[in-house]
Amino acid sequence: MAASGRYLRKCTMSTTALEIHDMTVAYQRRPVLWDIDLQIPAGKLVGIVGPNGAGKTTLIKAALGLVPLASGKVEIHGKPYHQQRQAVGYVPQRESVDWDFPVTVRDVVLMGTYGSLGWLRRPGRSEHAIVDRCLQQVGISALANRQIRQLSGGQQQRVFLARALAQDAQLYFLDEPFAGVDAATEAAIFKLLQTMRSAHKTVLVVHHDLQTVRDYFDHVILLNMRLVACGPVETTFTQENLHLTYGGRLTILDEAAEAMRQREPQR
C-alpha cells in the first residue's frame, strides 16, 4: 500500500511542474492575490492573463520566493522552491533593470550561469561555451560585445531570453517578454518558446495580447486578484471566463483587503 502510494506520488512529481496550493500574497497586510490554487503540467506553454493590477507579476514573484506568502505553499516539481532553484529560470520585465549598467550582452547572458555556479566559483570555459550557444539560439551573436544600452527594445528582450536559456532550467517564468518588441522579435520569441516546449520545458508567460493567446499557448491562467480559471486554452479561454476576468474587480475582495490593511472592519 505504502509502496504504491509512493509510486503514485512519483508519477505526479514528474508530470506536475508547478503546484500552487491555497496561496495568498499580501503587501503591507493587504492581500493582492487570494487563495490561488493551481497545477501546471510539465511541458506546456502557459499564458498568464488578466487586467492591470490583477497580480500577474506578484504571482510570479511569489512562486519565486521574491515576495513572502501570507499563506499557502508553492511546489516546483514536487519540492519547495529553495530546493529547486536550479530548475527554475526567471525573465523579469525589461524595465526592471538599469540598461546604462556597464555590462555587455555577453556579460548579461553569462549571468544566467551564476546560479549553477553558486557562491564564489567563477565562470570558466564551459560557461562561456553555454553563452555562445544561447546567443546563437536567439540570433544575437553579432551583438555579443555591445554595451546593452546600444540595443533596441527587441534586442534587449532577446538578451534576457538568452540569459534564461543559459540558466538551463526546467520551469521558466517570463514577465511580459512580448511587451514593446518588434514583429520580428515577437516571432523569434514565439519560435523559441516552441523549441523550449519540445525540450519538455514548462514556460509560464505573463501576456497582454488576448488576440494571440490561442496561437501561442497550450494552457492559460486567468487572473484577477483571485484565480478565475486555469486549464487548457480550448476549454478555459472562453468568452464567459474572459468576462469574469475583465469584468471589473470583485468589490468585496477589495473591501476585505482594505479592512485587513487597516486592521479594522470598515463601517
Added chain:
Amino acid sequence: MTPTIALSSDAWILLTGAATNVACALVGCFLVLRRMSLMGDALAHAVLPGLVIAFLLSHSLSIVPLFVGAAAVGLLTTFLIQTLHQYARTPTDASMGVVFTSLFALGVVLLKKFVVGHFDVACVYEGSLELVVLSETICGLPRPLFTTCLVLLLNLSVLLLLWKEFQLSSFDPALATTMGLSATAIHYLLMTLVSVTTVASFEAVGSILVVAMLIVPAATAHLLSDRLAAMVAISALVGVLSAVLGFYAAQYWDTNIAGMMTVAAGLLYAVAVFCSPRYGICSTVLNNLKVSLRVVREDLLGMLYRIEELGSARQMTSAEARRAIGGGWLSRLGVAALLRGGHLRRAGECLQLTPRGRTEARQLVRSHRLWETYLVEHLGLPLDHVHEPAHRVEHFISEQMQRELEAEVAAPEQDPHGRQIPD
C-alpha cells in the same frame, strides 16, 4: 616618530591620499551603480557614535575596535534605514536623513561628554593629512596609511572573491536572489565595507574627502566605460590622479590637502562630462552638428535636383541657395563642403550639380517620394500632409530601408503627387 621606511613627508602624504581614494573608489562604484550614492554620505556620518563607543570600551585608538565599532554601526544604520522605510512607511530618502543625522549627532554628543581631548570634530571633516608623518608607525608605515592599506586590501579581496555576486546583485537583484545568491546579503556586505572604509579614512583625510571619493571617481568612471571591470579600474585611476593633482595644487596655494584632492576629483568629473567619448557633451554637440550639416547639404542637393527635374532653365546663385536652405553659417559650410566634395560646381555666379551630386540627390529624392507614398498608402494621410514628414525622414533612410519601403508600397514608380520616383 618617523616611519622606518625612508620617504619624504610629501611622499607619505601622497601615498596615504592615493590609497584612501582607491579604497573608496572600489566600493564607491557599486554605490553609484545601485543608485545609493547618498548611502556613502549617510554611513560616513552615522559611524561616528560607533567610533566613540569603541574608543570608550577599549580605551584605545587601536584599529580593531574602531573597525568593529564602525562595522556594527554601519550594519545598524543600514538595517534602520531599511526597516523605517518598510514598516514605518517613511520614504527611503527621509529615513536615511533621519537615521544618519540622529546617529551623527549622538556621536558628537558622546564625544563632547566623554572623550574631550582625543578627538576633534573639525578634524573629522577635513582630516589631517598634513600630519601623517607625525603619527605612530605600524609595520614601518605611518598609522593612517597602514589602516587605509588594510582596508584597500580588504575591499580588493572581497571584490575579487565575490565579483560575480556583486555584479549580478547590482544589476538584477531579483534574479540574484532567485538563484540563491542573496542580494540582501551582498547589500549588507557592501554597507559594511563602506562603513569600515569610511572609518579607516577619517583620521587622515576626513569625511569630506571620503564622501567625495566614494562617489566622484565612480561617477567619472561610469561616464568613461562600458564594462564593469573597466569602470572599477578607471575609478581607481581617477582616485590616484585626484590625489596627485590635489596634493600639488594644495602645496601651490598652501591650503588643506584633503579639500584640494576633493576639488581635483570634481574637476576631473567635469572634464569627463565634457569629453566622454559616448556620453560627453562635446561628442553630443559634435555629433548633432555633423547631422545638421548633412541635412543642410542634402537639402541643397535635393532642391537643385528638383529644379533640374522640372526642366527649368533657372539657375541658383550660391547666395539664393544658401537662403533657401535656412541661411547662416551652417548653410555656408554646407555649400563649401559640397563644392569641395565634387557634388557641386560653380558656373559663374550659379551652382550646378555635378554627376556625382546628381546621383546622391537622386537617392535622396527617391527616399523622400517612397516615404510619401508609404504614408499615403499605409497611414492614409491626405496628400498635403506628407511632404513635411518625408522631408524630415528622408535623411535617415538607408539603402536597406529603401528596399523595404519599395516592397511595402504598391506603386514604387510614382509618388502620390504623380511625380516619378527616380531609381
